[in-house]
Amino acid sequence: MNNQENLRQAYGKELLKWAKKDERIIALDADLCGSTQTVFIEKEIPQRFFEMGIAEQNMTSVAAGLALVGKIPFVNSFAVFSVGQAYNQIRQGIALPRLNVKIVGSSCGLSDFGDGATHQSIEDISIMRAIPNMTIIVPVDAIETRKVVGEVIKYKGPVYIRINRNDLPNVTKESDQFKIGKMQKITEGKDVVIFACGLMVSQSLKAREILLPQGISLRIINVSTIKPLNKEEVIKFSRDIKKVITAEENNVIGGLGGAICEALEDQEMKITRIGINDEFGQSASCYEDLIKYYHLTPEDIITKVKNLINQ
Amino acid sequence: MSTIKELEKKARIIRLGILEAIGEGQKSHIGGSMSSADLVTALYFHKMRHTHENPKDPKRDRLIFSKGHAVLAQYAALAECGYFPKEELKKTKTLGSLLQGHPEIRTPGIEANTGSLGQGLSIGLGMALGAKLDHKSYKVYVILGDGELAEGQIWEAANTASFYKVDNLIAIVDYNKLQAVGFLKKRYDLGDIRGKFNIFGWKTFEIDGHNMEEIVNTLDEIDSIKGLPSAIIAHTIKGKGISFAENNPIFHNAPLSREQIEKAKKEIQGETILEVKN
Numbered sequence: 296m297n298n299q300e301n302l303r304q305a306y307g308k309e310l311l312k313w314a315k316k317d318e319r320i321i322a323l324d325a326d327l328c329g330s331t332q333t334v335f336i337e338k339e340i341p342q343r344f345f346e347m348g349i350a351e352q353n354m355t356s357v358a359a360g361l362a363l364v365g366k367i368p369f370v371n372s373f374a375v376f377s378v379g380q381a382y383n384q385i386r387q388g389i390a391l392p393r394l395n396v397k398i399v400g401s402s403c404g405l406s407d408f409g410d411g412a413t414h415q416s417i418e419d420i421s422i423m424r425a426i427p428n429m430t431i432i433v434p435v436d437a438i439e440t441r442k443v444v445g446e447v448i449k450y451k452g453p454v455y456i457r458i459n460r461n462d463l464p465n466v467t468k469e470s471d472q473f474k475i476g477k478m479q480k481i482t483e484g485k486d487v488v489i490f491a492c493g494l495m496v497s498q499s500l501k502a503r504e505i506l507l508p509q510g511i512s513l514r515i516i517n518v519s520t521i522k523p524l525n526k527e528e529v530i531k532f533s534r535d536i537k538k539v540i541t542a543e544e545n546n547v548i549g550g551l552g553g554a555i556c557e558a559l560e561d562q563e564m565k566i567t568r569i570g571i572n573d574e575f576g577q578s579a580s581c582y583e584d585l586i587k588y589y590h591l592t593p594e595d596i597i598t599k600v601k602n603l604i605n606q
Numbered sequence: 607m608s609t610i611k612e613l614e615k616k617a618r619i620i621r622l623g624i625l626e627a628i629g630e631g632q633k634s635h636i637g638g639s640m641s642s643a644d645l646v647t648a649l650y651f652h653k654m655r656h657t658h659e660n661p662k663d664p665k666r667d668r669l670i671f672s673k674g675h676a677v678l679a680q681y682a683a684l685a686e687c688g689y690f691p692k693e694e695l696k697k698t699k700t701l702g703s704l705l706q707g708h709p710e711i712r713t714p715g716i717e718a719n720t721g722s723l724g725q726g727l728s729i730g731l732g733m734a735l736g737a738k739l740d741h742k743s744y745k746v747y748v749i750l751g752d753g754e755l756a757e758g759q760i761w762e763a764a765n766t767a768s769f770y771k772v773d774n775l776i777a778i779v780d781y782n783k784l785q786a787v788g789f790l791k792k793r794y795d796l797g798d799i800r801g802k803f804n805i806f807g808w809k810t811f812e813i814d815g816h817n818m819e820e821i822v823n824t825l826d827e828i829d830s831i832k833g834l835p836s837a838i839i840a841h842t843i844k845g846k847g848i849s850f851a852e853n854n855p856i857f858h859n860a861p862l863s864r865e866q867i868e869k870a871k872k873e874i875q876g877e878t879i880l881e882v883k884n
Contacts, residue, residue: 321739342739345770353728353762360732363711363718365664366739368732384759387722388729392711 307332374400421549623682672726724757815840
């Protein structure tokens with residue numbers, strides 16, 4: 296887990312790899328190709344990279360048009376813009392007709408720490424979950440990010456991919472299989488099950504290491520496909536323990552936590568949601584300062600685990 | 607190839623088709639459908655390469671109604687071309703109908719989901735860029751409402767289209783001078799529409815959108831334009847063809863009584879007979 300790698304770079308390089316093999320793949324960017332890392336495609340296949348200017352609505356609808364003539368467009372911007380600025384273009388023009396457009400929300404969550412609330416997407420998962428026909432994937436690490444790129448190209452339909460800006464620990468192995476709609480049990484445990492996505496998977500693993508000597512073990516599930524959520528797997532992984540924590544770098548309203556609560560609505564279980572508590576972000580000098588401030592640390596997870604066990 | 611007279615007659619048939627789709631007593635977008643009927647006729651029955659026998663032919667020319675609420679004109683034309691049975695027109699906007707209140711690609715011949723105004727030109731631009739990438743020669747026509755030009759996304763698309771020199775994209779503004787609730791001049795003046803497209807780097811034309819010969823000649827002339835997109839500012843009359851609906855904001859989206867439908871039909875058919883006598 297100590298091995299850290301950058302997810303957006305993994306995305307950009309992997310997309311180039313696939314674009315070399317598949318002429319249908321096109322990258323669109325709104326003046327952020329250095330950040331989103333579509334710059335790799337721009338350098339090597341400039342004819343299939345489109346600088347769309349700082350005009351995300353047009354970029355998103357152009358992608359719809361490209362998909363309608365058989366292309367596989369990847370729309371790239373920061374998550375706040377690719378989702379927020381172009382919400383209606385996604386809803387009406389892409390999701391409703393189920394077009395084969397891949398929307399990439401880069402620098403998601405609090406990961407763009409310096410830029411502050413305007414650039415930190417805390418509700419993109421919630422917004423996208425409410426749109427019918429949308430698939431939502433949050434890759435947990437660089438290894439999984441590379442697999443996600445290949446899988447979303449094979450899948451025909453709209454997908455939202457949420458990508459962290461910073462280096463994150465690799466928690467999966469090259470040999471692990473990624474499939475859209477499948478969750479992955481990262482560790483076995485008997486006291487509490489944690490359904491987590493993105494950064495919060497590695498945070499949960501750190502919490503687990505601290506808790507193990509205290510005789511508490513956590514079953515950690517990496518939920519990289521938030522939608523469609525595999526309800527059967529949620530129940531399967533939680534019905535013996537009956538104590539559930541959800542952990543995400545998104546608003547606790549409507550995101551992974553909301554999805555898990557909905558999946559378990561008929562079950563008698565105790566559920567605690569960890570995430571951003573319905574408030575906006577802010578600037579900080581490093582990512583870690585924000586993670587601490589918004590209570591997304593391993594220590595915060597430990598507190599919630601103990602509260603849940605002692606209830 | 608149809609003559610101008612034949613096309614004018616076809617436009618009457620399209621207007622009658624719009625009346626079919628409107629039906630009795632249901633609120634419908636009469637004004638904008640009628641104002642664009644001649645433009646739609648020229649496109650489907652003169653200009654565009656398309657066939658109902660192969661609606662997904664990759665080489666076909668495409669028409670997007672960005673002003674999606676006026677899609678009744680496109681439905682009428684598609685039915686007349688044979689994309690679906692004419693009986694479908696009567697079921698427009700009823701539960702489970704093939705013909706929704708706004709365009710959806712599940713309808714044969716409809717190229718994009720539009721109706722949330724401002725998006726159609728961008729979608730058409732994406733298709734036009736796709737044609738360039740694939741070295742295909744098809745053209746993409748996009749019918750825009752004049753009121754719709756208030757949407758900022760239109761101008762994002764306008765700039766991008768000229769930046770990428772997309773000469774297979776043609777915007778046609780149905781310039782009927784009315785937005786939903788009233789006259790543009792009074793409610794939200796868009797100023798010099800042609801001048802705006804010029805500044806954005808488009809080749810522009812200004813025509814009478816009900817003069818079939820002028821429409822046809824302009825569409826033909828655009829075929830030879832290379833290196834920049836074209837915009838036709840087509841001066842039209844909202845509700846054209848139905849005297850009581852013409853230039854009347856009430857008929858942007860209104861129901862018609864049985865008597866009003868009969869009167870409208872007579873007016874449209876009557877003009878046809880007059881045309882034939884000439």
